[in-house]
Amino acid sequence: MPVQEKKTTVYLLSGLGLDPNVFKHLTIHSDDIHHLKWLEPKKKESLESYALRMSEGIQLKGDNKLVLIGHSFGGVLMQEISKIITTDQIILISSIKAKKEKDAGMNFWMRTFPLHQLVTQKMVVNSFKSWGKKHGYQSQEAQAMFLHAAQQHSSYYFRWATSQIIAWESKDITTPIAHIHGTKDKTFAFKRIQPPLIAIEGGSHLMVFNKAAEVSQHINHILDKM
Template sequence: MIEKKHLYFVPGLAASPEIFEYIKLPIEQYEIHHLDWLIPDTKEESIQHYAKRMCDRITHKNPILLGVSFGGVVVQEMSKLITTDKVIIISSVKCKDEIPKRLKLAKITKAYKLFPVKAVTNIESLAKYAFGDTIKKRAELYKKYLSMRDDNYLPWAIHNVLNWSQEIPLPNIIHIHGNNDSVFPIKHVKGCKVIKGGTHSMIINKARPISKILLEVI
């Protein structure tokens, strides 16, 4: 009997584990565990302390960690605290040099503190006042895929993305990235496996080629 590999998936910023619903791996070989976002202890909680709390929920030795976007940053911090088989990031960055200039500018000017948190987290209100099928459909997708609505989480998460201090990439990070990612443009990203036509949300609409790459690397 083949011993299963255990994969722990961390979604993107404020997102629900539902974003992984289209990722397909053979259940006889792999067991997937989803890690929901935790509410920060305080507004000043360090990402290192947060990563430790995420690690506390891992119950298997030598797991494979996989994170999307900000989840990719968090799993890299987690990998500094526990022994892992592999670390895989999708639509994310490996060090601060891969963060684009416009986001670095937002950090310097602290413009990110003006981010309309309520507009993102109060999706139900958006759905009520949405007119037209396209907008309504988008609102339903937001309701489905954005699960973290706590007012403190989003400012904390945005702050920690922009202020991540990783100088150089950790060794052996497996990076999957879309060539049409508008949040972290691929021109700033080095050493990744490219998904053609992949956007920042490709974990949902490019799940098949991503699953294929996962089978090759794990």
Template sequence: MSKIPVYFMPGLAASALIFERIKLPEDVFEIQLLEWEIPLNKESLDEYAKRMSGKIKHENPVLIGVSFGGILVQEMAKHLNARKVIIISSVKSNLEFPRRMKVAKATKAYKLIPMNLILNLENLAKFSFGEKMNYRIKLYEKFLSVRDIGYLEWAVEKVIMWDRTEVDPDVIHIHGSLDDVFPIKYIKDCIVVEGGTHVMILNKYRWFNAHLPSIILGEKAQVDK
């Protein structure tokens, strides 16, 4: 039996190293890690998603995305025949955005964010991983790989301006109860990881290793929430 290809997409500015502790049974799954590309001039999110879809070398892949990566894999699924789309610490539509993000969209306040200051590692960590990020600088250096101002400006705008309002009912959503970037109170129809924060892919990896196989194989009802 051929293995199930599982493609992982990290969050905003993050490296695929965030998945280094994720282990799936090697006799069933084949893990593939995706990395962010620098966007082309005036590239739309759909165009970017189509370009990233070209990196998928298997038919019927499972796409798993974290945070902004979760948004991206949903857009990539438009261009692929995906077996399953799973998002972690993310949103299924802009209706699940917290109020501050909706205000930022309405006022275009995101354009005032000083990206050159965000490129400071500690600020970038807070921006990408949430205010409660307690990892030390060496971990920021390890997990945050994209420090390009053009990418950050593009990525922030594409998140804030994401225009999806209709949820794909087939998307499986895994979300932490303590997520401070996308608070759980705005999230509907998800598998809740109790105590999980926005960076639970790093510190709740045991939960994912225990449950992702059954979720991918369609045994969602058996997941211990």
């Protein structure tokens, strides 16, 4: 009898301040797709402890292969989760996989002058008009998606998550990583992203939403090769 190929289970996690709706335009070729949702962080919780709690939401069917897909900060969390649960593939979208892929603002200035510790949810929502379009939220649909998601998160979540991504250093990650990144990303500059890399020309930090067909094509190509 021919050997039956293993099926694939896919879990997705949105970026900081977002929810699963950021993935709504993707078309992923898998019959077993799930979304992780951000939990409220505990006071002074470590990223490792948080990743452990998040990993409890992952359930594998039989001997399915596990693929973790993360957008932005969600990609950082998926890398941490891969240390806890045996994972066959990580797919990063508009994210980072090493400290040197962050810019100087995150690696030095925000550590030295941690003004982000004063951020509130209301400030994030009220300032959105000043930075949203620059980071890819140009359509009314994208803007409404962000504002709806942001209002679901607490002020502490925003402060905690920002602190974690500033402090994060990639360590002990052994799972294969595929990295999809846009050339016009204003959050994590394309020029700082290290190979291996799949470039999307003109893609913004929100390309998972507004260039979903192209992102889907690359995701499915990765899944087909597994």
